[in-house]
Amino acid sequence: MKTYRKTTLSVIVIATLFLAMVPVLPLSKPYFFYMMFWITMASAFNIIYGFVGYLPFGYVMFYGVGTYVTAVLWSRLGVPLPLAILCSGAAGLVLSLAFAPTLRLKGIYFAIVNFASAMVLRIVVANLPEAWAGGSFGISLSGAYKPLASYYLMLALTVASVVVGLWLSHSRLGIALRCIRDDEAAAAVMGINVSMSRLKAWMLAAVIPSLAGGIEAWFTAIVDPDTSFNLMSTAKTIVYAMFGGLGTITGPIFGAVFMYGLDDFIWGRFPLLNLLVLGVTIIFLILFLPRGVVGSLIQRWPGLRKIIE
Amino acid sequence: MASLLEVENIEKSFGGLKALDGIDLSVEENSITSVIGPNGSGKTTLLNCINGIYVPEKGHVTYRGRSILGKKPHEVARMGIGRTFQVARVFKKIPVVDNILAPVLSSHRPMTDLRREAVELLKRVGMEKFTDGIGGDLSGGQQKLLELLRAWIADFDLILLDEPFAGVHPELKALFFEEIRELQRLGKTFVLISHDMHSVYTLSDTIVVFDLGKVIARGQQEEIQNNERVIEAYLGN
Numbered sequence: 001m002k003t004y005r006k007t008t009l010s011v012i013v014i015a016t017l018f019l020a021m022v023p024v025l026p027l028s029k030p031y032f033f034y035m036m037f038w039i040t041m042a043s044a045f046n047i048i049y050g051f052v053g054y055l056p057f058g059y060v061m062f063y064g065v066g067t068y069v070t071a072v073l074w075s076r077l078g079v080p081l082p083l084a085i086l087c088s089g090a091a092g093l094v095l096s097l098a099f100a101p102t103l104r105l106k107g108i109y110f111a112i113v114n115f116a117s118a119m120v121l122r123i124v125v126a127n128l129p130e131a132w133a134g135g136s137f138g139i140s141l142s143g144a145y146k147p148l149a150s151y152y153l154m155l156a157l158t159v160a161s162v163v164v165g166l167w168l169s170h171s172r173l174g175i176a177l178r179c180i181r182d183d184e185a186a187a188a189v190m191g192i193n194v195s196m197s198r199l200k201a202w203m204l205a206a207v208i209p210s211l212a213g214g215i216e217a218w219f220t221a222i223v224d225p226d227t228s229f230n231l232m233s234t235a236k237t238i239v240y241a242m243f244g245g246l247g248t249i250t251g252p253i254f255g256a257v258f259m260y261g262l263d264d265f266i267w268g269r270f271p272l273l274n275l276l277v278l279g280v281t282i283i284f285l286i287l288f289l290p291r292g293v294v295g296s297l298i299q300r301w302p303g304l305r306k307i308i309e
Numbered sequence: 310m311a312s313l314l315e316v317e318n319i320e321k322s323f324g325g326l327k328a329l330d331g332i333d334l335s336v337e338e339n340s341i342t343s344v345i346g347p348n349g350s351g352k353t354t355l356l357n358c359i360n361g362i363y364v365p366e367k368g369h370v371t372y373r374g375r376s377i378l379g380k381k382p383h384e385v386a387r388m389g390i391g392r393t394f395q396v397a398r399v400f401k402k403i404p405v406v407d408n409i410l411a412p413v414l415s416s417h418r419p420m421t422d423l424r425r426e427a428v429e430l431l432k433r434v435g436m437e438k439f440t441d442g443i444g445g446d447l448s449g450g451q452q453k454l455l456e457l458l459r460a461w462i463a464d465f466d467l468i469l470l471d472e473p474f475a476g477v478h479p480e481l482k483a484l485f486f487e488e489i490r491e492l493q494r495l496g497k498t499f500v501l502i503s504h505d506m507h508s509v510y511t512l513s514d515t516i517v518v519f520d521l522g523k524v525i526a527r528g529q530q531e532e533i534q535n536n537e538r539v540i541e542a543y544l545g546n
């Protein structure tokens with residue numbers, strides 16, 4: 001086994017064991033739940049932006065649909081929560097297929113259309129019959145509140161999303177996606193089916209936040225359109241993933257852990273400065289660390305590729 | 310010898326400009342056919358029509374007797390037609406080995422075997438020290454050589470070479486010659502576009518001359534060198 005693979009797997013095992021012990025330790029369960037949530041979001045986002053180079057500004061829509069599918073299925077149809085969460089994943093898949101034609105667009109055009117799609121979805125969900133979707137007040141899942149079970153389910157999803165990233169990194173699909181990101185026309189001439197490879201990545205990047213949405217709805221026991229389709233969630237996902245380093249596996253994890261920690265610290269002590277810090281971080285990132293912390297370290301010392309990925 | 314590729318009367322326009330105006334080309338199996346002509350005469354457009362980047366408005370392109378007109382570039386590649394580009398198009402941010410693996414990602418061979426073969430190919434051309442580097446680390450000439458290694462590993466039967474010798478150091482060019490000869494010995498067929506007349510004369514079985522999107526001459530070295538139209542349009546005195 002290669003050194004970097006051993007390093008990454010060791011870190012994953014240690015981190016998983018620690019996170020599994022959090023509920024029995026005197027530590028804040030919500031804090032670590034959301035840390036895992038952001039690692040999951042940033043890692044899934046890395047698939048579509050880091051690997052493929054597509055920037056979905058409306059990425060929150062997958063998460064949002066995931067929260068609502070779980071909430072509606074459980075509260076209105078009595079579907080058991082684990083099954084409802086699986087349905088959230090399926091809904092994310094369907095949504096990704098519905099928006100698959102937008103993958104024909106490139107660069108800023110794709111980003112803008114995706115951004116607009118998320119806004120449209122938010123309005124659609126907020127205006128669904130109140131008896132079903134709860135209107136602007138949302139839906140309460142307090143009857144299903146099981147923070148411990150949802151915590152462990154989020155842990156499982158976080159580990160799965162990191163493992164998917166690792167697998168993708170060295171798989172044929174992952175190499176094909178990176179080729180497409182670098183030079184789409186040359187990739188096609190090499191025999192790579194550009195649209196199919198991109199669609200697979202898009203579906204993968206959609207199903208993970210949809211599942212995360214379902215689990216988060218269970219954990220918080222409340223969903224509402226403003227939170228579920230809050231574009232700030234996309235902004236945070238992008239910033240966290242970029243801070244660590246897109247296109248790497250450890251980057252989005254590091255970015256999510258560090259930035260969520262910083263965000264939480266600032267939010268707790270200086271609530272009015274929270275958005276200011278996010279804005280300044282984006283400016284700082286673009287100017288000085290366009291490759292993120294891990295990406296910049298690898299660029300500065302290419303030998304690091306042997307121990308981190 | 311049997312004809313591997315047949316291009317019949319193809320036309321391709323860009324706005325008011327007719328880049329290809331009724332081109333016919335027959336490429337025999339295991340041959341090297343060179344296409345020469347002034348800049349803008351339609352040589353690269355022809356390659357783009359063969360491998361599916363462009364769809365001609367008129368005419369037919371058949372490969373092994375099957376029409377490939379309208380097929381997507383990845384489908385054409387999977388039928389056995391590979392190509393290199395005028396300005397080498399390696400994937401600059403991904404490892405050199407993965408660059409070589411790009412055309413075999415859809416194959417059923419195990420990745421470990423493919424990686425081993427990619428490293429062997431790098432050794433073959435003295436580029437093994439770049440195994441762990443990324444495509445962007447390579448010089449222009451090395452990038453062109455890497456494109457040829459892709460054709461090696463992919464086992465393409467027909468390889469379209471677009472200006473493979475432009476800006477390449479003489480030593481590397483000699484290596485290119487060897488590799489092309491070796492691939493031809495293994496049964497591969499080439500369509501070569503080049504302005505390097507020494508290479509064209511040395512390697513080609515047939516030379517086809519383009520001017521303003523039309524074929525103005527075809528034949529062996531001597532016929533081409535003595536053709537008045539070719540001298541006037543391209544070779545000069």
